[in-house]
Amino acid sequence: MDKLIYMDNAATTATRPEVVEAMMPYFSQYYGNPSSLYALAEDSRTAIDKARDIITDSIGAEQYVTNTGTRDHKKYDIYFTAGGTEADNWAIISTAEAYESKGKHIITSAIEHHAVLHACQYLQKRGWDVTYLGVDSDGVIDLDELESAIRDDTVLVSIMFANNEIGTLQPVREIGAITKKHGVLFHTDAVQAYCQVPINVDELGIDMMSASAHKLYGPKGIGFLYIRKGLKTKSFIHGGAQERKRRAGTENVPGIVGFGKAVEIGMATMAARLENETALRNRLIDRITSEIDYVQLNGPRENRLPGNANFVFRFIESETILLDLNQLGICASSGSACTSGSLDPSHVLLACGIPHEYANGSVRLTLGHANTQEEVDFVVDSLKEIVEKWRLRSPLYEDFIKKQKKGAQ
Amino acid sequence: MYSEKVMDHFQNPRNVGEIENASGVGTVGNAKCGDIMRIYLDIDDSGIIRDVKFKTFGCGAAVATSSMATELVKGKTVQEALEITNQAVMEALDGLPSQKVHCSLLAEEAIHAALWDYAEKHNIKIEGLEKPKSDVGEHEEEEEY
Numbered sequence: 001m002d003k004l005i006y007m008d009n010a011a012t013t014a015t016r017p018e019v020v021e022a023m024m025p026y027f028s029q030y031y032g033n034p035s036s037l038y039a040l041a042e043d044s045r046t047a048i049d050k051a052r053d054i055i056t057d058s059i060g061a062e063q064y065v066t067n068t069g070t071r072d073h074k075k076y077d078i079y080f081t082a083g084g085t086e087a088d089n090w091a092i093i094s095t096a097e098a099y100e101s102k103g104k105h106i107i108t109s110a111i112e113h114h115a116v117l118h119a120c121q122y123l124q125k126r127g128w129d130v131t132y133l134g135v136d137s138d139g140v141i142d143l144d145e146l147e148s149a150i151r152d153d154t155v156l157v158s159i160m161f162a163n164n165e166i167g168t169l170q171p172v173r174e175i176g177a178i179t180k181k182h183g184v185l186f187h188t189d190a191v192q193a194y195c196q197v198p199i200n201v202d203e204l205g206i207d208m209m210s211a212s213a214h215k216l217y218g219p220k221g222i223g224f225l226y227i228r229k230g231l232k233t234k235s236f237i238h239g240g241a242q243e244r245k246r247r248a249g250t251e252n253v254p255g256i257v258g259f260g261k262a263v264e265i266g267m268a269t270m271a272a273r274l275e276n277e278t279a280l281r282n283r284l285i286d287r288i289t290s291e292i293d294y295v296q297l298n299g300p301r302e303n304r305l306p307g308n309a310n311f312v313f314r315f316i317e318s319e320t321i322l323l324d325l326n327q328l329g330i331c332a333s334s335g336s337a338c339t340s341g342s343l344d345p346s347h348v349l350l351a352c353g354i355p356h357e358y359a360n361g362s363v364r365l366t367l368g369h370a371n372t373q374e375e376v377d378f379v380v381d382s383l384k385e386i387v388e389k390w391r392l393r394s395p396l397y398e399d400f401i402k403k404q405k406k407g408a409q
Numbered sequence: 410m411y412s413e414k415v416m417d418h419f420q421n422p423r424n425v426g427e428i429e430n431a432s433g434v435g436t437v438g439n440a441k442c443g444d445i446m447r448i449y450l451d452i453d454d455s456g457i458i459r460d461v462k463f464k465t466f467g468c469g470a471a472v473a474t475s476s477m478a479t480e481l482v483k484g485k486t487v488q489e490a491l492e493i494t495n496q497a498v499m500e501a502l503d504g505l506p507s508q509k510v511h512c513s514l515l516a517e518e519a520i521h522a523a524l525w526d527y528a529e530k531h532n533i534k535i536e537g538l539e540k541p542k543s544d545v546g547e548h549e550e551e552e553e554y
Contacts, residue, residue, distance in 0.1 A: 315466065316466065317444070317466055317467050317468055317471070319467075319468035319469050320419075320467075320472060323416075323419060323469045327420070345443070360443045393425050393465060393472070394445075394464060394465070394466045395445050395446070395447035395464040395465065395466055396445060397466075398427065398464055
């Protein structure tokens, strides 16, 4: 195949052409600063309002209306940020500060994205206490453990909706019920899940939610934090009065417009994408686990993001596989793109109890709307050859085979 | 990320494989840290390295440094092989990214470990050679997946 095969949609996605098209006028034509008075600025404001409405409706957030029955754009619970990381940092750090008088305890999980983990570590250095819940071998938290970890001084529980490496979906509804019962706020990092699986913040009991546009065929550099009405929070970015004085800085108007368009398409196509990606993912998992020896699927078989598959190929290190895949025009990753500069094995796989020596051999393939069965088959066939080739060059495999022969005698 | 030479040695590793009844075999690294290298030496009676093979579990840099190290020791005397440093391996590969420098150290250690094994088997002392650290293996090997 001469064409690029992109199977790293959890890292980022290709921006849809319709999204780019929707964004274009907001660079040089409707470039007004939304905070300005003149009519040109009104175009920018209207565009932001429209995008925010689409996003508000996509997660079942409260729709504010005016006395005349039209949408009230002065009130909203969706706050645009520069991306998922800012939204996570804001939700954790500013909420902790806003509720400091109630207590200084936060509960999260060991498999969160570093945007959550490092924000928690930042607070720990400043006197907060953080409980990191463990996960089972599939990467799911224990609800009893969560409930018993809640203390009088607990102010926030932050558990991701779906994991970025192994795709595990957490029991969000149950977490929402537990936090509500104990009067504790619930934040979820939904960067991987938003627009991939249905989310309704009221039904699931979510108080705060982070999302990012570039994971759902939107542009990079734009995300949002949903903050339920009535919740205290402090500004995370200080300056002007944008976003109801909660997030300063001139709005990224083209980014916001693109995000709105991506969500509009994302919601309209979700059911079809979910079905298609689940089928392709299952084919990928079925073929790899049945046609390659000594391979392990990381994360649950079913309860995972539709497009996520993550494997350990024993006796081989990930990078050799990824470099060979790259030679064939296949984009894959070993885990989170955010940690690929690090030599340490994934904290997610280690938390799932996967030994260090296996965790070094993980390969993540994440499908998107553009992937085809032909591509899946090509990737599987390529992996079979690559794995066989590198095993013959692996001293670990040599030892393993010799040991097996000895055992058989 | 990698130089053309590194990619060449990664894609077409020289001297990959095993030597039956090798004069010396050295294995260094551990699976936990992510790299294991094994080097096989075939050394003739006059102390010249006639043949060399390797197997490596590790990243692209680990494979390339193993491959280059085998190229550098082939045809050399034991003493000459001992003098090949990780720096020499890296230079021959037109450099490595900073976080991958440890791979070249492992290649140097693997040669030393194979020479040590050769010296022990043949009851000889190689001037300047120290006993290698041993800490190899896939510790959870018994566990089946």
